[in-house]
Amino acid sequence: MAVLEALRNGHAYATFQALEKRLRLYDFSVETTDGNTAIQGGRAEGEAPVKVHIHLDWLEEPPERGEAFQVELIRNGEVVHRIEQPLPIRITLEQPLPSGRHYFRLRAVSGGVYQVLSNPVFVRIIKPANAPG
Secondary structure, three states, X not given: OHHHHHHHOOOOEEEEOOOOOOEEEXXXXXXXXXXXXXXXXXXXXXXXXXXXXXXXXXXXXXXXOOOEEEEXXXXXXXXXXXXXXXXXXXXXXXXXXXXXXXXXXXXXXXXXXXXXXXXXXXXXXXXXXOOOO
């Protein structure tokens, strides 16, 4: 039942990958300055800037050649950060945001064989970065 509930709430991601080596998106979440956190399919409301947490790695032993992954953080439909490196990738990115509604997605690709696309994380900012107290 927990799996069905997670799918209903959008707490999932899609992968396209070789069967012998599997990827796992261990973390893709957004945390507001005042401590509200949401995962894929979830919603957070709070103050900016926000921290975006990303952790992508192999589920089992990695392939012998350490293929680089191109990871893109997408905010409101536009790529706002891009890195390229072999797995594991574990980063936290700070994103200043204006007041209003926003969403983040993650896309990771390596050699056309491996792809990950997250569901969005929705954020409503009630106090933007650098706003007076």
